[in-house]
Every structure is written in C-alpha cells, then in structure tokens.
Amino acid sequence: MSSAPEPGDAVRVVLVDDQELVRSGLTRILRRRDGFEIVAECGDGDEVVPALAALAERGEGVDVVVMDLRMRRTDGITATALLAADPEAPPVLVLTTFDDDELIAGALRAGAAGFVLKDSPAEDVIRAVRTVAAGQAWLDPAVTERVLRGYRAAPSPATTDDGAALADLTAREREVLEQIGRGATNAEIAATLHISELTVKSHIGRIFTKLGLRDRAAAVVFAFDHGLVRPR
Structure with missing residues (x-):
C-alpha cells in the first residue's frame, strides 16, 4: 500500500x-x-x-x-x-x-x-x-x-458475524469506531478521546481485524449500519 x-x-x-x-x-x-x-x-x-x-x-x-x-x-x-x-x-x-x-x-x-x-x-x-x-x-x-x-x-461477501464481532469490541474500540463513522481523522479521535495517535492506530487495527473490515470507508458504513452513528 x-x-x-x-x-x-x-x-x-x-x-x-x-x-x-x-x-x-x-x-x-x-x-x-x-x-x-x-x-x-x-x-x-x-x-x-x-x-x-x-x-x-x-x-x-x-x-x-x-x-x-x-x-x-x-x-x-x-x-x-x-x-x-x-x-x-x-x-x-x-x-x-x-x-x-x-x-x-x-x-x-x-x-x-x-x-x-x-x-x-x-x-x-x-x-x-x-x-x-x-x-x-x-x-x-x-x-x-x-x-x-x-x-x-447490494450484498457483499461477509467475512465475519457482524453482530457477534461488534460485541467483541471493547468500550474504547467502540468509541473509536463511532468517531471513524463521524469522519474524524486519527488526530481528531486522539484529541476527542484524550489518547495518543499511536493508540488510535492500534485500536483501529484491532477493530479492522475483529470486524473483518478492509478499510476506513467500510468502517464508516459499519458504524452507520449498526447504529453507532445516526444520519445527520
């Protein structure tokens, strides 16, 4: 990449x-x-x-x-x-x-x-x-x-059980995923949650792994689909 x-x-x-x-x-x-x-x-x-x-x-x-x-x-x-x-x-x-x-x-x-x-x-x-x-x-x-x-x-191949995977996220990982869904950058997430950008990156890596997500755009869709972010 x-x-x-x-x-x-x-x-x-x-x-x-x-x-x-x-x-x-x-x-x-x-x-x-x-x-x-x-x-x-x-x-x-x-x-x-x-x-x-x-x-x-x-x-x-x-x-x-x-x-x-x-x-x-x-x-x-x-x-x-x-x-x-x-x-x-x-x-x-x-x-x-x-x-x-x-x-x-x-x-x-x-x-x-x-x-x-x-x-x-x-x-x-x-x-x-x-x-x-x-x-x-x-x-x-x-x-x-x-x-x-x-x-x-349009259906796409599922790589994991979304509901079960979401339950596997920690409270902090859910917060990070919510911020991703709102379009926040890593720096903005770090400032909002009072953590370092390195920690944010670590959380995002674990979120992608647990949810079987390919990229940040897919994470935004997931956050909307599962009610972590509401439409404006």
Whole structure:
C-alpha cells in the first residue's frame, strides 16, 4: 500500500476525468503553492494503471488518485477496482455529481476511500484530497446517508458475524469506531478521546481485524449500519 505523504511534503495527485475542463479546474484548486503536485492526468479510466506504472518506473510515488465515475471507455468503478486489487496502489477519491448515488455506492464497494461532489467548495475538495492521501476516508455529508443506503442494498461477501464481532469490541474500540463513522481523522479521535495517535492506530487495527473490515470507508458504513452513528 502506498504510504501517506510526510508532513511538509507535497501531496502527489493523479487526476482522472474525461473532461479537460474539469481537470483544469482541479489543477487550479490543487495548486503547488498550497502543497499539491499534479503528477499525471488521465482522460479515461483505462489510462490510470499505465500512468501509475510509468511514474513507478521513474521512482515517483503517488499519494491519491482523484477519479471521475462517468467516462467513455472505462468507468471509474472498474478503474477503482483495478487499483484496489493492488496493495501498492494509492487510495482513490471519487469525484462525482449529486445524483450519482448508485455509482458512488458501487465505487465504495470497489474500494474507493471516499467521494467528493464536483460542485463542492474548493476548500472541501482540498480537505478531501488531503484526508484520503493521509489514509483516511472522506464521505461528503451532503449525500452520505443516501449513498450508504445504496451501498447496503447490494450484498457483499461477509467475512465475519457482524453482530457477534461488534460485541467483541471493547468500550474504547467502540468509541473509536463511532468517531471513524463521524469522519474524524486519527488526530481528531486522539484529541476527542484524550489518547495518543499511536493508540488510535492500534485500536483501529484491532477493530479492522475483529470486524473483518478492509478499510476506513467500510468502517464508516459499519458504524452507520449498526447504529453507532445516526444520519445527520
């Protein structure tokens, strides 16, 4: 799995969208002077894997892929699934529109770390990119509950007995899972619960193991599904 950028390093971004105008707009938002570097642009989903391979050959890493869902040849869900199958691939932040609930849910099932709306304010896009690059999940609150309903509607293979596994969590682990469900970063969880970030990471590792969760986005869904977090 790709490592998160170190503090002070530029966040290295690959943009994937079949509309040049959208890519240009994102380039203006994710500026170098604000701590971002656009290292590649792709006009369709089938260009992502080759672009990442070319960067890797030059020894250049990528922190996050910002992925559109609707593209002409290879859609964002298919491209996201290809990346998620590679443990060394960077996380994917889906870029979408307000009414793409079913597609967003499919992207989350495919392994996306989160989604942000195309018409979000620039500061939200910046926060979303930084959050996902740091290994966190970002689910846009404007449509989160609708998307989660779509996510839950399609069955996925269960790796554990959810109810029994939840009962196995300690009180502190449940608190951490609740904070994850609210979208809190590790630093925010540490501040809220008055523990260290290292302790937070340890709790998250045990939560993922006990619940059979793949990533933070799946933990957010689990927290909603089991009533640890209520829709806003």
